[in-house]
Amino acid sequence: xxxxxxxxxxxxxxxxxxxxxxxxxxxxELYLKSTSMPVMGVAALVGLAGDVExxxxxxxxxxxxxxxxxxxxxxxxxxxxxxxKATITELANLITAQAVTKLHDLGFRFDLTPPAxxxxxxxxxxxxxxxxxxxxxxxxxxxxxxxxxxxxRM
Amino acid sequence: xxxxxxxxxxIKEKEADDGxxxxxxxxxxxxxxxxxxxxxxxxxxxxxxxxxxxGRFTYVPNTSPFVxxxxxxxxxxxxxxxxxxxxxxPTKARDSDAIENMIIITVDExxxxxxxxxxxxxxxxxxxxxxxxxxxxxxxNIKYIHGVVENxxxxxxxxxxxxxxxxxxxxxxxxAVAEAEAAPRLAEKLAQTVDPVKAQTRDELDxxxxxxxxxxLIKFYVTSVNDHWVAARYREWRDIRxxxxxxxxxxxxxxQYIGSFYSPETAAFWSEAYIDAVAxxxxxxxxKIINVWxxxxxxxxxxxxxxxxxxxxxxxxxxxxYANDSDLLAISNAPMLTMPESAISPKYRPHLVQGxxxxxxxxxSLKDMILFEYHDCTNQNAVPTMDIIMARDVLSFMNPKxxxxxxxxxxxxxxDNGVVILGRNEAMxxxxxxxxxxxxxxxxxxxx
Amino acid sequence: xISKQDFPTINERAPEGVRVDGTSFKVLVVDDSxxxxxxxxxxxxxxxxxxxxxxVDGLDGVEKYKELCPNVDLVTMDITMPKxxxxxxLEQIMAFDKNAKVVxxxxxxxxxxxxKALLLGAKNYIVKPLDRKKVLERIASVLGK
Numbered sequence: 001x002x003x004x005x006x007x008x009x010x011x012x013x014x015x016x017x018x019x020x021x022x023x024x025x026x027x028x029e030l031y032l033k034s035t036s037m038p039v040m041g042v043a044a045l046v047g048l049a050g051d052v053e054x055x056x057x058x059x060x061x062x063x064x065x066x067x068x069x070x071x072x073x074x075x076x077x078x079x080x081x082x083x084x085k086a087t088i089t090e091l092a093n094l095i096t097a098q099a100v101t102k103l104h105d106l107g108f109r110f111d112l113t114p115p116a117x118x119x120x121x122x123x124x125x126x127x128x129x130x131x132x133x134x135x136x137x138x139x140x141x142x143x144x145x146x147x148x149x150x151x152x153r154m
Numbered sequence: 155x156x157x158x159x160x161x162x163x164x165i166k167e168k169e170a171d172d173g174x175x176x177x178x179x180x181x182x183x184x185x186x187x188x189x190x191x192x193x194x195x196x197x198x199x200x201x202x203x204x205x206x207x208x209g210r211f212t213y214v215p216n217t218s219p220f221v222x223x224x225x226x227x228x229x230x231x232x233x234x235x236x237x238x239x240x241x242x243x244p245t246k247a248r249d250s251d252a253i254e255n256m257i258i259i260t261v262d263e264x265x266x267x268x269x270x271x272x273x274x275x276x277x278x279x280x281x282x283x284x285x286x287x288x289x290x291x292x293x294x295n296i297k298y299i300h301g302v303v304e305n306x307x308x309x310x311x312x313x314x315x316x317x318x319x320x321x322x323x324x325x326x327x328x329x330a331v332a333e334a335e336a337a338p339r340l341a342e343k344l345a346q347t348v349d350p351v352k353a354q355t356r357d358e359l360d361x362x363x364x365x366x367x368x369x370x371l372i373k374f375y376v377t378s379v380n381d382h383w384v385a386a387r388y389r390e391w392r393d394i395r396x397x398x399x400x401x402x403x404x405x406x407x408x409x410q411y412i413g414s415f416y417s418p419e420t421a422a423f424w425s426e427a428y429i430d431a432v433a434x435x436x437x438x439x440x441x442k443i444i445n446v447w448x449x450x451x452x453x454x455x456x457x458x459x460x461x462x463x464x465x466x467x468x469x470x471x472x473x474x475x476y477a478n479d480s481d482l483l484a485i486s487n488a489p490m491l492t493m494p495e496s497a498i499s500p501k502y503r504p505h506l507v508q509g510x511x512x513x514x515x516x517x518x519s520l521k522d523m524i525l526f527e528y529h530d531c532t533n534q535n536a537v538p539t540m541d542i543i544m545a546r547d548v549l550s551f552m553n554p555k556x557x558x559x560x561x562x563x564x565x566x567x568x569x570d571n572g573v574v575i576l577g578r579n580e581a582m583x584x585x586x587x588x589x590x591x592x593x594x595x596x597x598x599x600x601x602x
Numbered sequence: 603x604i605s606k607q608d609f610p611t612i613n614e615r616a617p618e619g620v621r622v623d624g625t626s627f628k629v630l631v632v633d634d635s636x637x638x639x640x641x642x643x644x645x646x647x648x649x650x651x652x653x654x655x656x657x658v659d660g661l662d663g664v665e666k667y668k669e670l671c672p673n674v675d676l677v678t679m680d681i682t683m684p685k686x687x688x689x690x691x692l693e694q695i696m697a698f699d700k701n702a703k704v705v706x707x708x709x710x711x712x713x714x715x716x717x718k719a720l721l722l723g724a725k726n727y728i729v730k731p732l733d734r735k736k737v738l739e740r741i742a743s744v745l746g747k
Contacts, residue, residue, distance in 0.1 A: 001529065002527050003485055003486055003528055006482075032480060032528065032529065034534070073637070083636055083640065086635050087637040093730075097709030097710045101710050112682070114684060130534070131529060131530065151536055152525065
């Protein structure tokens with residue numbers, strides 16, 4: 001992944017999570033994964049287009065997803081219902097959008113496609129063998145992995 | 155007559171004197187006889203587990219000199235002792251290729267092997283015929299002799315194995331076994347020692363230990379890409395290190411060993427001489443776009459040096475440099491690499507601009523030539539076909555499987571008239587379809 | 603002696619969503635995210651605004667606006683939506699009613715799209731994540747207070 005793209009995603013994840021969750025956010029060590037499949041159970045995906053092709057996935061387990069959705073709604077949600085799903089989707093949107101805005105300021109033109117939400121049993125994200133950058137974020141509600149797979153359009 | 159012989163004669167006479175012609179002595183003691191430095195010895199058969207022949211022992215460093223090494227006895231790792239060294243009997247040096255005779259002994263539930271010259275036979279005697287030791291048998295310390303016994307004209311020195319394998323030897327043995335067991339890879343080697351046919355020289359064994367240590371300690375993998383250098387380096391290393399100190403026991407040792415491996419002009423902007431050498435080895439290229447792949451670009455010195463080189467050599471061609479590294483910390487500042495004023499030479503000057511605080515960076519059009527990516531090249535590579543691939547000192551730090559995959563990738567991604575430049579001490583495997591060309595310090599490979 | 607206690611309402615801030623005459627401002631919320639719509643709704647309702655309808659995409663938004671007009675004072679319009687995005691919906695609403703008051707809600711700041719929307723007639727924009735104070739300020743300013 002292009003070096004200049006990395007910081008905007010890291011900063012956006014940190015900023016948004018801090019703002020919407022309120023607690024302490026810790027960023028883990030970044031690393032590269034040979035396959036971009038999400039692994040924890042709940043995945044919110046935002047597509048990227050423009051100067052690049054690719055997508056950002058927000059990967060977390062169900063327990064964290066429920067806690068995050070509850071926190072963002074300021075009420076305890078009892079199940080991963082439409083409201084909870086919409087909440088996690090919106091979180092993905094916010095982080096990606098802020099990253100894209102920063103990249104815009106650096107001169108890179110990215111577009112976002114509307115987000116999609118996947119849960120455990122039907123995880124079928126098509127690009128298995130694409131390398132992904134993983135930015136692990138530890139929140140009071142659990143771990144969220146920002147999983148970015150981007151390729152410059154040749 | 156010597157003292158011994160007169161004693162033996164006495165015994166015979168005693169028997170004879172008892173004699174109503176009947177033999178009184180009963181065979182109630184059996185011993186295994188063998189020879190060591192020309193003398194006959196024997197050991198109580200009750201202490202002998204078995205007899206074995208072995209091609210070679212696995213040498214274990216850092217143990218006492220009489221411990222020759224360890225041997226894999228059907229899964230048990232046992233120490234092997236050379237009694238001649240233990241007894242300080244002057245002997246010729248052993249030929250390490252030879253097949254040795256061993257007597258495997260068990261004392262106090264400990265098993266070990268003794269190397270001997272020739273194993274003779276099992277002899278049955280009467281316990282009463284064992285005579286106490288006499289100082290005249292000065293070769294070995296008397297305390298290790300249980301007694302002497304005569305049988306069919308030969309005199310055997312009966313060893314007191316329990317005394318011999320007392321604390322001094324036991325400590326040495328424990329050390330040897332601990333050393334051997336601490337290194338699981340040694341166990342694999344031991345499995346090989348059981349086959350006496352494939353004798354290995356001491357050198358080959360040492361090199362193979364060094365190969366393992368390099369991989370384990372600093373992730374440097376010896377394969378046909380670099381083994382010629384590793385072997386040449388071994389000969390040097392053997393000469394500069396003390397005899398017992400050849401093995402690589404620490405990361406520091408390992409780094410010292412490969413200290414001379416690295417290519418010149420690493421982690422620095424290339425000198426004008428090196429730029430000229432690389433430029434000379436590149437083939438003529440009329441293409442409109444030249445693609446360059448730099449693997450393991452680190453902080454970016456190589457990428458910028460190549461950019462300056464290519465701008466000079468192909469002024470009207472569009473250059474695209476794909477620079478990868480899997481070390482995020484190293485590559486993250488590459489897009490903004492600066493050049494200290496003192497390092498600026500004529501080749502570089504035209505491409506530099508001075509920015510905030512008097513710092514010199516490369517001009518935008520040169521920077522635009524380079525795409526720095528945080529990418530692990532052992533994952534799938536999505537680069538287009540390449541005119542030039544720079545992989546200096548990179549393959550050697552990938553495991554053998556990754557090296558093979560990377561070379562296959564090169565074959566696939568390289569244009570027919572393209573070149574691959576490896577490290578100074580690296581080479582494409584022979585007979586694999588690559589032609590080698592040299593220009594000073596620079597070695598390049600192209601497709602046959 | 604007359605004291606503050608006699609006139610308890612003097613120092614209370616009047617909810618911004620309520621007019622002097624006691625009627626609430628009517629708001630149409632257009633957003634494809636159930637979460638965002640709920641958030642905006644909660645912020646507005648707590649301040650006395652009356653969220654009269656919610657639309658889930660641009661097309662739905664335009665239709666509902668046409669139905670409700672003139673009983674809608676303000677529209678909050680998300681930019682990225684399926685079927686018809688916020689820019690197109692804005693265009694259509696402005697064509698239908700040149701006095702429509704539309705506030706764009708966007709996850710992207712200083713974006714080309716936001717600029718475009720303002721040029722097309724949107725009165726203001728709010729960047730997500732939503733900050734209650736900012737939301738209320740911007741909406742109040744659009745409603746001319």
